[in-house]
Amino acid sequence: MSLATTVLRSKTLAALTSPHGVDRYLELVNPMWAAHEVRARIVEKTVEVDVEGHPRVATLTLQPTSTWRGHRAGQHVQVGVDIDGEGGGRRTTRVFTISSLDSRPGDRFTLTMRANPDAPEGRGVSRYLVEEAQPGTVVHLSQAQGDFVLPDSVPEHIVLISGGSGITPVMSMLRSLQNRTHRGRVTFIHYAQSPEHQIYAGELRDVARTGYGVDLHLLHPELGDPNLSPAWLERLVPGYRDVPTWACGPAPLIEGVRDAYGDSENLHVEYFKPPRTTGGDAGGEVTFARSGRTAPNTGASLLEQAEALGLTPEYGCRMGICFSCVSRKTDGVTRDVVSGDTSTLPDEEIRICVNAPEGDCTVDL
């Protein structure tokens, strides 16, 4: 730690700046000075995919404050932006994966994101960052989080499967492995709509040409390439269920992967969105007490059911990470769609983005 950091984090300075804390003063002088909080300046933006009629994908390079503790390939970070303009002044926080290789404290890193076309008009964070934010913009960050990471000692053979923007965590892994001259085997399978939709196309082409031990498979099922299936996987990687595998992508792809791997412990999955709720005992009615709305339970997450009824509850990640959607369930049974755990306790604080009701349920919203 540098002398400046030591001083900034000292107890004395904390006592002098009590109750607000050092950062509340530093930020007014320079947003890139911080003792505890993490912020970053966008230093570069490159467009990765730009296909007429489709949302753009861009890579942002971020210079974090010295408080950034670094990350392990595969982890994500919460990004808070103050979107200006009409109805602005609000900070909105969303989760994105770090796409560059492992970073050390204070290192620059990149995020690659698709301008999510489903975001409400004028609000989407990804749309703002891809389409509008200019280099120089300062964003707010959390520290890196998540356990979708490679073990310290990387197995001799690993499989990385991704689809669309789900390429980000596995790309970070691939880049990190290459940087530390990993000499094991990596099978890299990626699904995109078409070659024009391929994120990191140039870099992957180089990997295919020169990458040592990387089997690269860029597939476009819409153009006739085979879909993921157990038989196809078996041909590509014999005994694939015994090979440690990391997968990230849209719901149908992940469902396919899960089916193919069965109960194999070697499969690690990262979700950008909660898995679609399948089976389970829907039925019953969902009641949002404060707004007085009631509807038959569709089995979707409480957040989605509330939105379907026209409510707009707070949310951040929609994936159970940020806790901004926490609401009180006053009655009923809910199931965590990620972990599968059910909860029957009344008056429980739950994350409505990843909890779906089973039968009657009342939420204080």
Place this chain on the structure above:
Amino acid sequence: MSTDIPTLTPEQLDTFGEEMDAIRRRILDDLGEKDADYIRSVVKAQRGFETVGRALFYLPPAWPLAVASLSVSKILDNMEIGHNVMHGQYDWMGDPGLNSRMYEWDNVCPSEQWKNSHNYIHHTFTNILGKDRDIGYGILRMDEDQPWHPYYLGNPVYALLLMTFFEWGVALHDLEVENIVAGKRKIEENKALHAGIMRKVKRQALKDYVLFPALTGPLFVPTLVGNATANLVRNIWAFNIIFCGHFPTGVATFSQEECEDESRGHWYYRQLLGSANITGGSLFHLLTGNLSHQIEHHLFPDLPARRYPEIAVEVREICERYGLPYNTGPLGKQLFSVASKICRMALPDRKKKDAPEATSTDDAVTTDRETVAA
């Protein structure tokens, strides 16, 4: 409740409540960058005054300026920023530095306790005798319906003491000392609260009375006295503004029975009648944290306070239509009214206790109210 105030029928109360709800919804829909920029610029100004104030203590001739600057900083921090942020007025911004859950103010009262005693108790049970512990803070007699006792002969003295040590009074408020004396509360119930207060007191005292004075070396004593003076100035200012918000003559109090099963309309009605405004310029409003618009604040405690002046125009117009009083006046007049009440309440009531009388029979009332007949 005083009898001269027009009582509204339940139907009138409903439409009155709907009109208030409509104002609230409209402002909520309109919140945005202007409000965010405003509060951020106030924060910036406050941090500026604080830094300049602390720095000027190194220049002995500038001592009065240092005290003034630090006083302004503490007033802004407690009133326009702290009080309002803790009401959740800026929660929609998603900025942890301006969030009611996280904000801590430059005051010995821990924010957690303030949010309970002020936001919850006082703003819910506003001016309900026996429920709203802000009526006289458990020390003063501020209403005829509080039975007189020889103890209250000291009312003016207690008021002066409370004013001087206001932040301490506010901090100790939650301990409900009066209820302990009356045997209604056990001293053990205060353990956790007490620990919270001590933690905050230590932090506040450490910076104002040890660290910053020590940093000025040989000027230790002037700096310490300066910091204490700034705290005192803030105490006096806050006390006066707050007392003008609820205790000028003409402000109504309510009995617990009147407020049973209260409708939303009646809730607005009680908030309106239980509060009083102070007129003044925009700098004055800023320094009061817009509590000079106590009426609007009580009607809409979670709307950004900078909106109160614009809301006030509509509220007054609505009051006129319903024939409801809208209690407002310049600082001097409201202060005088509060001071006379404090003195009057020191003495036993002149009239018979069993004839419940309206405050309106007091001479001061008619001039204090701007009642407009419907």
